[in-house]
Amino acid sequence: MNTALAPAEVGAIRADFPSLEQEVNGHPLAYLDSGATSLKPRQVLDAEREFYERHNSAVHRGAHTLAALATERFEDARATVARFIGAAEDEVVWTSNATEAINLVAYGISAASARGGADAVSLRAGDEIVVTEQEHHANLIPWQELAARTGATLRFIPVDDAGELMLDRLDETITERARVVAFTHVSNVLGSISPVDRIVARAREVGAITVLDACQSVPHMAVDVASLDVDFMAFSGHKMLAPTGIGVLYGRRELLNALPPFLTGGSMITTVTMERAEYLPAPQRFEAGTQRVSQAIALAAAIDYLEAIGMHRIAAHEATLGVRLADGLAAIEGVRMLGPRADAERVGLASVDVAGIHSHDVGQFLDDRGIAARVGHHCAQPLHRRLGVTSSTRASTYIYTTEEEVDRFIEAIADSRDFFGVRP
Incomplete structure (x- = not known):
């Protein structure tokens, strides 16, 4: 309907x-400021409060009943997000917000490049990163920094006097040297919807990976990552009825596992000696330390609320x-x-x-x-x-x-x- x-x-x-x-x-x-952060319904507030009142415990760490219940609800929340965007559960990484999610990808590419990692997620001098002139700073500055660290060149798809993307420049901007194409799904200034299919198709032609800023789309319309065919996608919970402090990075499984971890420490390792560590596969390899448990559970409640409508x-x-x-x-x-x-x-x-x-x-x-x-x-x-x-x-x-x-x-x-x- x-x-x-x-x-x-x-x-x-x-x-x-x-x-x-x-x-x-x-x-x-x-x-009229939901584009910055949305209001929160009682159902979401109650879900977070109930966790703290009845199930509060560290996840993936304890063997007692509360720890098991907290872990179950935490991973159920991941499953809810995955279903909501059409992804597999191991392709959903918890972050603090979309800014962190985009930085995670940019830093991972930088680290992979320094280590001579997989070609799919590595950059070298002469490669190109492409953004658009519509971007929020969170989807611009991380790529500026990545270009500076790797010697890549940052290019952008320009806009016309009305702010619309100049798609006639698409082929000349996304060239055979492009390795990353990062762009917004919906402009947070203009309200315009980007032609994801055209941009992704061109990126595929040249073998570039795609990163979609979906902060202004996931809360407001049906978004399916399989249909969009993007490689990475980031969005924030606080713009879609959930609390602050919870964001989501979607990434294709093979690309996530090709990236080095962004943060290191507990909960993201398999074996640690005094000389080295081995890391878990995605998504846990990107989720070091104490997790955003109540926020993830509240985000799942927000999704339930939106889907009911x-x-x-x-x-x-x-x-x-x-x-x-x-x-x-x-x-x-x-x-x-x-x-x-x-x-x-x-x-x-x-x-x-x-x-x-x-x-x-x-x-x-x-x-x-x-x-x-x-x-x-x-x-x-x-x-x-x-x-x-x-x-x-x-x-x-x-x-x-x-x-x-x-x-x-x-x-x-x-x-x-x-x-x-x-x-x-």
Whole structure:
């Protein structure tokens, strides 16, 4: 069933989120910052609390009952994530967040290159790493550092004046020298959806591995790694109803096992002597130390919550809100919406530049009306620079967002020009 959520259904969902019961500056809270971090429903909070109250123990270490129960729930959570994205359980690595997951891959490639490791995950001088001009810093800076360490060259697929990827440059950017192609699934600034199939197909032609930043897609739409055919994919739990401190790296089994470990210590070894150590296969080889047990269990609860609603219905709901946002903002004089035109495919996210007003001032004006939105460069300075702005104001929706809240945002953006006296 792919129909969007009815208003009554959204109302029932909102009742699960304690944060939405409050007022801010005398107004009902309109939380339009889910692209930064989502709110948490009671069901997820309860799942984490129950673990600490009843099953708290270190995993993979004890032989007592609580340790066995904790380990079972911890690995059940991994199985839930694997099923959710269409992966095998041993292809799901727990991390603290998506940033760590991407750094894990970049560092692993760097270490493999230094050791003369498998060609599939090694770089040398003259090789190329390709990103896009849309990237969040978390999917740009690790590759800058990897290029510096290995002597590889960093290249990027440019965007046009609207921020859309210039796909006519695909073949000339992803050349036969490309070894890694890293790109975002959904832009956290523009709300645009990347043509994963075209980019992956070109990477396959030249034998490059692909790394997908799925932070803004996995929480909002059905994502299947087999269909996408990517080699690695990263996303964060806190953007999809789960707590902070839990992220996921998906990696093809053979590629994960070709990478040296990112962190070393306990829980990721088979044999240790005073001279050397031997490591477990993935995913445990990347999970040194005390694990994020309660957070992983809460992430599984968040996935159960989302699946009960239906990812296709969530995507339809947010697409409707995205169109409403784009249409409303496009009609306001002096307001420039960054990214694709109003009628283009997008998620429920939009960033704007209000002529004559700094985004921080716009954000304060919104906050005075009880509207929580993101301001700044959204960890995407190169993209903002390419579009000729230093910062923007972003509204991002989720399952609990109503049409009325979107309309409040649009009205407040329009009113901000009068308030700051910048109308012509």
